[in-house]
Each structure stands twice: as structure tokens, then as C-alpha cells.
Amino acid sequence: MRDGSGPAAFVQQFGQGPRAALGIHCSLAHSGAWAPLMAVLDGRLTMTAFDLPGHGRSAPWEPGLWGGADYIGAARATALELLRQAGGPVDVIGHSFGALVALAAALEAPERVRTLTLIEPVLFAALKDGPHWPAYLAESAPFRAAMQAGDAPLAAEVFVGQWGNGQPWASVDARQRGNFIQRIGLLTDIAPSNEADSAGLMRPGRLEALAMPVLLIRGDRSPASIPALMEVLAGRIPGARLEVVAGAGHMLPLTHPGEVAALIGAHLSRG
Template sequence: MRDVDQLLMNAKCGRFYKPVWNGASLPSFARPRTSRSNNPVARQKKGTIQMSEKRISCTRAINMVRTGPPEAPAVILVHPAGLDLTYWSAQIEALGEDHDVIAFDLPGHGRTSGGPAADWTLENTVATLAQVIRSNGVASAHLVGLSLGGMIAQALALAEPTMVRSLALIGTAAGFSDEARAALRARGATTRDGGMHAVLSSTVQRWFTATTIARRPDLIERVIKTLLADDRLVHAAVWDMIAALDLLPMLHRIACPTLILVGEHDPSTPPSSAEILERLIPGAHLHVIADASHMAPLEKPAIVNAQLLEFLWSLRNAPTAANSHK
């Protein structure tokens, strides 16, 4: 079994498994659609799979994928800092059977260009998410956000409540103690000064349990490769933004149904942080995922998918946000 140090040595020496997200190895949901696909989602009578870049503003195109029945309720997946839309593969496959699923790359992540690090403000990221929804012709959507993605989803629910049908918040928070804010700023400074290598080991050990690190070297190496490709200035700016986050005083205004998921062993946004969200968001429901850390959708995809599907199906006959706010 290889540990994190060995995997990091592999990164420095260029020793990795075959990349799994290029060319013919693209996940099924991201492959170009053909007339006779073996993908059951692509064969849906009313569903299609689309890869696209949509110009959200005059300066940036947002990379995204969309799959599932177009007339079904829309679900938007918002990824965490440092990763990209491909890490939602298990959720896209599961939710795309009965939902119109859209995943996108945040600025400076995946195939979406970054622009100046100064662009990384909460207001700008919320505006990006809002424009992803609008540009796809969606009036209101179910939002699923992991870590940073959950913070952006909460902020949109506060800024544009009619655009949000529900929230599924995974491994996230709405504010931090002064001590935690200082640690987040220090993480940003370390990244800015030392590059992505300087934060790799601590990031992997924060995100995954020791069991996952030992048993899933393929996943850990993939994450390391993704992080090493990130722009250090963008990554640092993201941590500076997170350090300043303070939505706690406003959470009582969130009116949409909310599911909160957290890994049992998550050190970044522990169950105690999730309990605060549950207490402050009216009607929120919390589920703790056993034997998982910060990246629960990657460590326990079947459990996370089951929770998401049960939650979304329970809302099928609920009024849309647009109607409920009339």
C-alpha cells in the first residue's frame, strides 16, 4: 500500500497511472454523443448529453456538461476548490436518469479560464452560478454543492431565492472562528508563496480518510495531478475568499428545502459545523456519512447518491421557487 508521501514522490517524478480523463478515456457522460451510444443515459428517449462552453460574460467562457431529460427538474452541481466538474461523475450518472443535470467548471478550474486572481470574490462566484442557471434556460434549480460549492450555493440562495428550488450542502460551512480564518489565510499564503506542491500533502490528508488513501491510489493520484495543474494564485485567492465568508447571520432567510451531508471524519467542516447549518437553516435535515472525510462524494458515492436521490424525489411535487415566492 502506498501512502501520501509515496504518491507525492510519484508526482515529483512524473510517475502516475494512465490519465483517465483524456481522449478515449473520458467518462461516459463527457464523451461526444454518437448516433449509437452504449451509454444508457445517452439512449434516453428524451435525454441528450451535451458538452459546451457558454460565454457567461464578455471575458470568460464557462465549460460545462449537461445530461438527462431536458423537461426534468434541473440539478446544478458545484465542485470544491481545486477540482473540476469531472469529479461529479458518479453523481452525474446517478442523477441524470431522472433529472436535467448540469455541472460546470468554476473560473480557474478545469477547462474554464481563470482571469485575474482578484476576480475571486464571493459576489463574482455567485454571479457566475446565477448566469450558468440562466444561460441554460432554467428558471430555478436544485443546487448540490461540495465544500466551496456549498458555500456558493448558500450565497445564491440568499441573493436570488427564486432561482433555488433546494440546497444539498456537502462538507461545507457558512462561517468560521477567528482561529480557523487565520488558518485559511495561512493556507492561501503558503500556496501563493510555495506553489501547489506546498499544500498537496496536507490537502490530501484533510480530504480523505487513511483507508481511502491506502486503498484508492488511483483516486489520490488523480487528485494530485489535478491540484498540481491548478494556478497557485487562483487557489490562494479562493482560500482568501473562504476565510472572509460569513453567512451565518443570514441563514435564517433560506426558505428552500435543505439537505446537509457531512463525513464522519471531516476535519475541514466537521459534523459540528454541519450541526450549526442544520440549526440555523429552517427545516434543514442533516445526515452524517460514516467512514468518510471531506470528499464524501468521492469516498462514499453510493451513500451520497442515495441521499441525494431520496431528497430530490421527495421534492418532485413541491412548488418551484418562483411559485413559492409569489
């Protein structure tokens, strides 16, 4: 698949349900991360999912080659092309950074989005100018320090420890650890979108204009920045529902697919 202006993005499908869906995975993962969730939603959705630039089996990320002015612009362009190819309204589901891409696509082409599900969108810019911003900076300081020092292995270990599925770094498969280390630099390209809101998602009036049903999902064991920013988003998106999965951390589509699928299944009836 080509987005019309850049290299090929790897695309695959899950499920055999009557409703078309688009899944956008989190950073450092790949489209296969939707398999556990779709094993539960198989009869409800047919999900198209793509690997983000530089992830999985997609082409490497190089500015200017994927279309879009920056990383989130390139990812959004691919999502919009897949929405166009779908022909009709689609249930869009995004996780973490993928939820930012999903939100950006929904704001760009709302007529193509039937329902929108945002699972722990890492839009840290929502905390700026508020009481939780200093806490976020403290929370992210160890990762930031490792990146600034050029210590990719340490940065990957810190990042996975904070945002992973709870598995100790030493017990992560060596090949997977290598993939995390190899791709950790992509977070530098992603940072302008989640920390500085380079896509303008938080601009006055944008979130308030969303008219499709929106579901926000988080775990109750996720980093402290998540519940704070989710409350901001819930307060600005008209009619948004905020659900919390007990015992889950940031990787809840992988660790708690049944609970997440149940929430999404109920949400589908709204659109």
C-alpha cells in the same frame, strides 16, 4: 458559455432526468467530479455543471476578468447565469467550496432554487467567535505554513492529505499531482470567502431567510472542523436536514456516490 462580463466557463451536462439541476464542484476539481453521483441520479436529474474559474477547462482565474468583485463573486455570477438560463426552479447541489457558491447563489436568487443540497460547505467563518475556531486554526496550520513558505508541492500534498479521498499522495497519478500543485494558489483567492466570509453569507438574518428545502450532508470521517460548522449551519437554516454518511470523508460524492445519491433523491421530494 459566458457569464455576461468575463471569459468562457466550461459547461457540461449529466443525466436525462425530468428535473433540472445545477452542480458546483469543490476546489482543485472540475465538473467531471459529478459523474459518479449522476450515474446513480441519471433518471431523476439533468444536471448542468461548470468548471470554476481556473479549474478544469474553464479560462484561467484573473481578478476583474470574470465579473464579480472577488473569486466567489465570479463563481456566483456564473452560477446565477446558468440558473437564469434554466428558466424554472432548479435543484442546486454544491460540494465543499462549490457549496459556498451554491449557498451564495441561493441567497441571491431564491426564486430560482427548488431545493438546495450543501455537501460539506467549507464555511469556516461559521466557527469564528466560538470554541472550535482555535482548533480549526491548528488543523489548517501545516497547510498555511506551506503556503506562506511558497512551497506549492508541500502545500498540495498537505491539502490533499487532509481534504482528499484518502489516497496517499505518492500513489496519486503524476499528472493529477501536477494539476493540484499548479492550482493550489487558487486557495489563496478562495480563502477570504471561507475564512472571512467575504460574501456575507453569515450576516444576521441571511441564512434564516432561506425558504427552500435545504439538505446538509457530511461524512463521519471528515476533518473536525466540518461537523462543528455543519451544526452551526443546521441551527440557523430553517428546516434544514443534516445527514451523516458513515465511513465517508470530505470527498464523499466521489467515494460514496450511492449513499449521497440516496439522500439527495429523498430530498428532491421536499421541493
